[in-house]
Amino acid sequence: MNGRKPVRDLLEDATFWSLVDQSGGIDACWPWQGKLNPDGYGVVGGRSVGAHRIAWAKANAKEQGALCVLHTCDNRPCCNPKHLYLGTQVDNVRDRTNRGRAASGDRNGARLYPERILRGDRHPMHLHPEKAGRGSQRANAVLTEEQVLQIRLDAAAGIKPADLARQHGLARSKVSALLLGQRWKHVGGPLRASTRTRRLTQDEVQMARSAHALGETFAALSRRLGVSNTTVRNAVLGLKAFSKRRL
Numbered sequence: 558m559n560g561r562k563p564v565r566d567l568l569e570d571a572t573f574w575s576l577v578d579q580s581g582g583i584d585a586c587w588p589w590q591g592k593l594n595p596d597g598y599g600v601v602g603g604r605s606v607g608a609h610r611i612a613w614a615k616a617n618a619k620e621q622g623a624l625c626v627l628h629t630c631d632n633r634p635c636c637n638p639k640h641l642y643l644g645t646q647v648d649n650v651r652d653r654t655n656r657g658r659a660a661s662g663d664r665n666g667a668r669l670y671p672e673r674i675l676r677g678d679r680h681p682m683h684l685h686p687e688k689a690g691r692g693s694q695r696a697n698a699v700l701t702e703e704q705v706l707q708i709r710l711d712a713a714a715g716i717k718p719a720d721l722a723r724q725h726g727l728a729r730s731k732v733s734a735l736l737l738g739q740r741w742k743h744v745g746g747p748l749r750a751s752t753r754t755r756r757l758t759q760d761e762v763q764m765a766r767s768a769h770a771l772g773e774t775f776a777a778l779s780r781r782l783g784v785s786n787t788t789v790r791n792a793v794l795g796l797k798a799f800s801k802r803r804l
């Protein structure tokens with residue numbers, strides 16, 4: 558829908574607006590009267606350039622660059638520049654999902670491109686049966702892009718990662734990786750900033766231990782050092798990673 562073909566020559570085309578139905582007035586949707594692609598977006602001159610992209614570019618006297626031209630009106634053939642704005646592919650996916658228009662049913666990729674899905678003998682479970690977790694060990698569910706997006710949206714809505722892991726039969730570490738965008742980055746959706754705290758230096762650990770011995774709380778040290786409460790506690794008590802570090 559948002560191919561990146563050059564649109565310069567199309568921008569010069571004076572006949573463009575004659576194919577846009579502006580009869581509804583300045584605030585109405587202006588549907589493209591020319592061809593539509595299978596997704597319902599207007600296309601210009603038989604090329605896979607979205608009519609809405611050209612409309613935005615003409616109205617703003619520049620090309621969109623790396624960004625997508627998106628609709629506020631959710632009406633794909635609409636070319637009213639007042640209904641168009643620039644956003645990222647991630648915004649695009651989020652908007653579609655918020656409006657309940659993520660490809661589902663016959664429009665889902667799994668239906669459109671069944672050959673891309675590994676099944677039967679090509680399925681990883683067949684190729685590497687020894688890697689298959691069983692029963693409570695099962696922590697390697699095969700995810701779809703839709704599930705990944707849903708997990709990100711659920712997490713953004715406040716569902717705990719541990720609950721998401723249980724719900725989808727995933728290892729907690731996998732859920733964490735996909736929420737951070739370390740896996741499945743292309744799917745988009747809301748990502749989390751890494752909450753990993755920095756490593757404390759040996760001096761800081763010594764300082765934390767002395768300060769704690771003198772009565773400074775873990776919470777106060779956590780604020781002072783800019784790491785989590787847990788990290789301070791582990792450092793002071795010599796737990797977890799700090800039990801292996803010679804100090």
Ligand SMILES: [Zn+2]
Nearest residue numbers: 586630635640
């Ligand atoms: Zn519109």
